[in-house]
Amino acid sequence: MKTDNSGDVRLSGISKTYGSFTAVHPLDLTVPEGSFFALLGASGCGKTTTLRMIAGLEEPSSGTVHLGDQDVTHLPPYKRPVNTVFQSYALFPHLDIFENVAFGLRRRGIKSVKKQVEEMLELVQLGEQARKKPHQLSGGQQQRVAVARALINHPKVLLLDEPLGALDLKLRRQMQLELKRIQTEVGITFVHVTHDQEEAMTMADTVAVMNGGRVEQLGSPADLYENPRTTFVANFLGTSNLIEAEVDAKNGDDIVLRAGGGKLVLPQARCSAPATAGGKVLVGIRPEKIALTHADDAGSIPEGRNRLTGKIADASFIGVSTQYVIDSPVCDEFAVYVQNVERDGRLVPGADVVLHWSPAHTFGLDAAQAIDAGTEEEADA
Amino acid sequence: MTLTEAPAPLAPAEPAKKPPRRRGRLTPYWLLLPGLLWLVVFFALPMIYQASTSVQTGSLEDGYRVTWHFATYWDALVDYWPQFLRSVSYAAAATALCLLLGYPLAYLIAFRAGRWRNLIMILVIAPFFTSFLIRTLAWKTILADSGPVVHTLNSLHVLDLTDWLGWTAGDRVLATPLAVVCGLTYNFLPFMILPLYTSLERIDGRLHEAAGDLYARPWTTFRKVTFPLSMPGVVSGTLLTFIPATGDYVNAELLGSTDTRMIGNVIQTQFLRILDYPTAAALSFILMAGILLMVTVYIRRSGTEDLV
Numbered sequence: 001m002k003t004d005n006s007g008d009v010r011l012s013g014i015s016k017t018y019g020s021f022t023a024v025h026p027l028d029l030t031v032p033e034g035s036f037f038a039l040l041g042a043s044g045c046g047k048t049t050t051l052r053m054i055a056g057l058e059e060p061s062s063g064t065v066h067l068g069d070q071d072v073t074h075l076p077p078y079k080r081p082v083n084t085v086f087q088s089y090a091l092f093p094h095l096d097i098f099e100n101v102a103f104g105l106r107r108r109g110i111k112s113v114k115k116q117v118e119e120m121l122e123l124v125q126l127g128e129q130a131r132k133k134p135h136q137l138s139g140g141q142q143q144r145v146a147v148a149r150a151l152i153n154h155p156k157v158l159l160l161d162e163p164l165g166a167l168d169l170k171l172r173r174q175m176q177l178e179l180k181r182i183q184t185e186v187g188i189t190f191v192h193v194t195h196d197q198e199e200a201m202t203m204a205d206t207v208a209v210m211n212g213g214r215v216e217q218l219g220s221p222a223d224l225y226e227n228p229r230t231t232f233v234a235n236f237l238g239t240s241n242l243i244e245a246e247v248d249a250k251n252g253d254d255i256v257l258r259a260g261g262g263k264l265v266l267p268q269a270r271c272s273a274p275a276t277a278g279g280k281v282l283v284g285i286r287p288e289k290i291a292l293t294h295a296d297d298a299g300s301i302p303e304g305r306n307r308l309t310g311k312i313a314d315a316s317f318i319g320v321s322t323q324y325v326i327d328s329p330v331c332d333e334f335a336v337y338v339q340n341v342e343r344d345g346r347l348v349p350g351a352d353v354v355l356h357w358s359p360a361h362t363f364g365l366d367a368a369q370a371i372d373a374g375t376e377e378e379a380d381a
Numbered sequence: 382m383t384l385t386e387a388p389a390p391l392a393p394a395e396p397a398k399k400p401p402r403r404r405g406r407l408t409p410y411w412l413l414l415p416g417l418l419w420l421v422v423f424f425a426l427p428m429i430y431q432a433s434t435s436v437q438t439g440s441l442e443d444g445y446r447v448t449w450h451f452a453t454y455w456d457a458l459v460d461y462w463p464q465f466l467r468s469v470s471y472a473a474a475a476t477a478l479c480l481l482l483g484y485p486l487a488y489l490i491a492f493r494a495g496r497w498r499n500l501i502m503i504l505v506i507a508p509f510f511t512s513f514l515i516r517t518l519a520w521k522t523i524l525a526d527s528g529p530v531v532h533t534l535n536s537l538h539v540l541d542l543t544d545w546l547g548w549t550a551g552d553r554v555l556a557t558p559l560a561v562v563c564g565l566t567y568n569f570l571p572f573m574i575l576p577l578y579t580s581l582e583r584i585d586g587r588l589h590e591a592a593g594d595l596y597a598r599p600w601t602t603f604r605k606v607t608f609p610l611s612m613p614g615v616v617s618g619t620l621l622t623f624i625p626a627t628g629d630y631v632n633a634e635l636l637g638s639t640d641t642r643m644i645g646n647v648i649q650t651q652f653l654r655i656l657d658y659p660t661a662a663a664l665s666f667i668l669m670a671g672i673l674l675m676v677t678v679y680i681r682r683s684g685t686e687d688l689v
Contacts, residue, residue, distance in 0.1 A: 090591040094609045103605075104595035106631050135423040149595070 006068030007033030007189040011053060016049050023049045025213045026063060031157075031206075033068075035189045038204035040197060042236070042374075044357030046213040047193045048087075049224065054191065056080045067156055069320045078107075083132055083150035084159040085139030088166050089142050091134040097121070097145055098130040104153040123182065140171045147179070151186060159189050160192040174203050197237045198261040201225070211374070224306050225286075229272040232264050234284050236374035241290075242328045244351040245283045247275045254359065257283060262329035263378060264306045264362065280367040287335040292324060294344060295352035304369045305356040310334060322347075326355060408488040435473065437660035445658065461647050461664060465671065470560065471633075472626035475565035479573040479622045482566070487577035487614070492586075505574050513568065517635050520564050524554045524636070556638035564632035572621040580614030581607070598648075606621045616683050624672055644668055 009031040016024040024046040031037040052058035054065055056077035064073045083104065089110050091100050102113040110116075120325055121127045124144035134142055143163060144174050164172045165177070166196055183190050194200050200207045201221035208218045209232070217233045228234035231242060231380060245259035250268070255275050257264045264283055273281050279292040285306075293301055301307065310328030322343070325333040336355060338347075347353065435453060439445035458465075490501050508516055523530055531554050534540050543549040548559040584607060592602040608615075630645030637643075646665065651661035 055594060057594070077590070078598055079595045082594075084591070085596045086587055086591055086594075088587075090585065091588040092588060092591070092606060094606075103592070103597075107596040107601060153595070 003258070006070075008066070008068055009157055009189065009191065010039075010285045011050070011054070011065040012064050014050075014053055014060040014065060016046070016053060016058060019063045022213055024053075026213060029208065029215065029218075031189060031191055033189055034187050035201055035205045036180070038191065038192045038194060038200035039101065039210055040194055040200040040207050040236075041210035042195055043312070045210040047195075047210045048161055050210070051191060051193045051249055052159055054085045054157065054268045055082055057350060062323070081123075081155055082157045082159055083153050083155040084161060084345045085143075085150050085163045087148045087162045089146040090133075091142060091145055093134055096131050096133055097126065097137070100145055101149045103149060103151055106334065108153075119278050120148045123151075123185070124148045139167050139366070143167065143175060144178075147182065151182070151188070152316070154259045154341070155188065157189045157191060158320060160190060162193055162195070164194070164196075165306060172196075172199070174214075176193065179203060188274045201237070203304070209236060211236075215289075227270065227272075228365060230373070232374035233283065234363075234365065234374070235372065239283045239287050239335050241287060241331060241334050242365070242371050243283045244280060244371070245330075247279050247281060249277055249278050250275070255281075255364065257281065258366060259283065262308060264308075265304075265359035267360060269359075272361065273364055273366035275364065282365040282367050282369075282371060284363045284365060285357055286319075287323070288337040288339075290336045290355050292336055292338055292347060293354045293356065294325075294346045295345075295354055298354045300354050301354060304359070306359055306362060307354055307356045309354055312349050312353055315349055326353065328355065401619065405453060425426070431662045431665060435656050437659050437667055440579040441569070441656055450659070453659045454667060457660050457663045460669060461644065464642055464647050466644065466645045467641070468627050468668075469671075471562055471565060471641075471643060472623050474562045474676065475569060475626050476573075476619050477565040478562065479570050483570055483573035483577055483618065484615075486583055487574050490574075490578050491581035491584075494631075495604060505571050509571065513631065514635075517564055517568065517631055520560070520636055521555065522562070524560050526553055526555060530554065555636065556641070558637075558641050560636040560645070561633050561641050564636045565626045565629060569622040569627075570625055572625075573618040576617040577611065577614040580611045580617075584610050612683060617682065618656075620676060620679075624676070627672055628668060 009029075011027055011029040013026045013028060014024065015022065015026040027050065029050075039050060041047045049058060054078075055058045056075060060073065063069055065280035066072065067130055069082060092103065095103070098117055098121075101117045105113045105116060118127065125139060125149055126144055126148065129137060130139065134145065137145065144167075146163065148245055150333070160179075164175050167175060176199055179190075181191075183203075192200070192204060201224075204221065206218065207221055207224055209216045209224065211232045217228065219227075221321050224233060225237055228237065228238050228240070231240075234240035234242065243259050243264075245264060248256045248258045248263070250256070251265075253268050255266045255271060256270055257266060266281075266283060268275075271281060275281055295309070308328050308330060308352065310326040312324055312331070313327040314325040316323050317340075319340070321337045321339050324336040324338065324347070334355065405636060433447055434445070435444040436449050436451060437446055437451045438448045486501075486505075490498055490505075494501055494555050497512075522528065525531070531540070531552065534543075534554065535552060540549055540554070543559055548562075549557040549599060554560050588610070589602055591608045593599075597605060627643075627646050630643060631648050633641050633643040634649075648661050648664050648668075651657045651664065676684055
């Protein structure tokens with residue numbers, strides 16, 4: 001692989017405003033060469049605008065865009081060594097698949113395109129379809145043509161704008177793996193825009209979660225999932241149970257909190273908010289980290305685990321796990337996912353239960369934020 | 382019990398299905414009927430009547446009789462081929478001018494006009510609110526010998542050039558081929574702009590972005606993406622301009638002279654002044670066949686059979 005870092009994307013203080021509306025607040029971001037980078041966020045969070053500024057389809061209101069050492073901020077798109085896979089593909093309907101893929105090569109004055117185009121169509125497994133028109137292909141095939149048409153130019157960076165949005169769920173899963181395979185094979189920097197958190201986590205090495213024109217948090221998928229630093233990230237990536245708790249005392253590396261009459265322990269290192277005695281923090285715990293025990297067996301729960309009591313409000317069996325909604329004094333819709341290994345027949349709606357989990361799985365967030373940021377309820381409002 | 386009961390509701394529903402289906406099969410034909418009647422009465426019957434007229438001989442006093450005298454066609458062609466040729470070349474010139482003037486305007490309306498789009502469209506159609514004749518007569522004033530247009534063209538020595546090309550005569554524009562072609566262009570311009578606009582407006586703006594992203598400069602994007610995709614509009618626009626322009630006689634009548642008579646003028650004179658009905662009918666059929674032939678070749682060559 002190249003070592004000159006020419007495939008780095010560096011955004012320095014770029015922003016975009018439309019009249020009085022700010023789509024992207026001044027943003028610094030570095031995407032290292034060869035990485036699969038995802039910009040994740042709900043619609044209108046500025047992720048597509050950011051991508052379009054890298055492509056040159058949108059002029060930044062401030063700041064600069066660098067590709068490697070080259071400042072491309074004011075270059076028109078046709079002079080930038082980047083290519084885009086557009087949302088709903090934007091294939092040229094009057095050209096066949098071969099000519100669609102050859103388009104970029106021909107514009108750069110390359111005469112013998114046949115071998116390259118055939119190789120590229122082979123890479124995306126469309127060798128047989130070369131002479132068909134785009135409308136004769138299925139959605140998944142069109143998507144692959146769009147990828148081939150961009151990749152054949154060996155761009156320094158490939159930009160993907162919700163490339164899988166128009167596909168059905170099964171095909172989307174398949175294409176996620178396919179794109180990941182292609183990226184590994186060609187080693188080009190991919191910047192992928194999506195609103196689907198699962199897609200971002202499956203494919204990307206690094207995910208930047210965007211909200212309201214700002215990057216909320218940046219990190220590897222596992223890091224973002226395990227250590228969210230804002231309620232938006234906690235709720236947008238998967239599901240989180242958030243409880244408001246009061247700081248009782250500090251005990252070595254742990255913070256002891258009071259919530260609903262019980263005590264909870266939170267490792268100091270996993271709390272992103274300043275915790276002072278008497279102050280408030282939001283305590284978070286992922287649903288699959290929680291174990292559920294019937295209230296009658298409460299004595300068998302090991303010491304040192306965080307506990308809450310509650311009553312099962314709802315249980316839905318979804319095969320691999322059962323998803324419970326627990327009505328507890330601290331939160332009336334506590335989500336708990338239990339693997340279906342040994343099912344306790346007493347765990348039915350109405351049953352009194354004890355929720356317990358390891359303190360190490362607990363995370364703490366600043367209580368000053370909206371507790372429902374990034375949830376579906378908030379998005380609908 | 383519950384298992385055997387479940388399919389029961391299906392049974393009574395089946396016989397009820399048939400009657401609506403039979404009625405439904407005839408509905409398209411009933412809907413077709415009014416249009417079909419109109420075509421028969423106002424298109425097919427007059428065509429047959431004209432066809433029979435064209436092979437009749439006789440005189441106004443003795444009456445005409447069908448004698449299958451096909452020589453009328455040959456005679457008409459021999460006598461009037463210069464007017465045919467002139468009609469086709471004037472119409473072709475006007476169509477080319479319409480395309481040159483109309484395409485940039487349609488492009489502007491479709492991609493650049495923003496909130497002015499509707500206003501410009503209204504302005505394009507606005508001339509239709511006045512009569513065709515009045516508008517053509519207005520051109521008489523515009524191109525008048527002492528008018529500003531002739532004066533300007535003269536002082537710029539443009540008229541020397543057009544005179545040399547045979548488009549104008551001396552210091553005059555009126556009563557020359559240029560005046561007729563100008564009139565045709567003006568009158569048929571909206572028929573060019575509307576289909577062009579419709580097909581340009583349908584082009585997905587992201588295709589322009591995609592072309593730019595794939596290293597096409599703006600002009601290349603136009604040549605390789607926008608123009609090919611607007612071909613349906615170009616074809617229907619040129620047809621809508623060329624076909625009526627070939628048969629037009631008003632512009633040549635009002636803005637031209639005896640040297641600029643088009644085939645439409647000949648047919649009109651044969652019908653209404655000389656009262657030689659067979660020759661007029663034969664000329665009409667030759668014109669129709671000629672246009673049909675040219676249009677067929679044109680559509681075949683432009684490769685847009687499936688798009689028109």
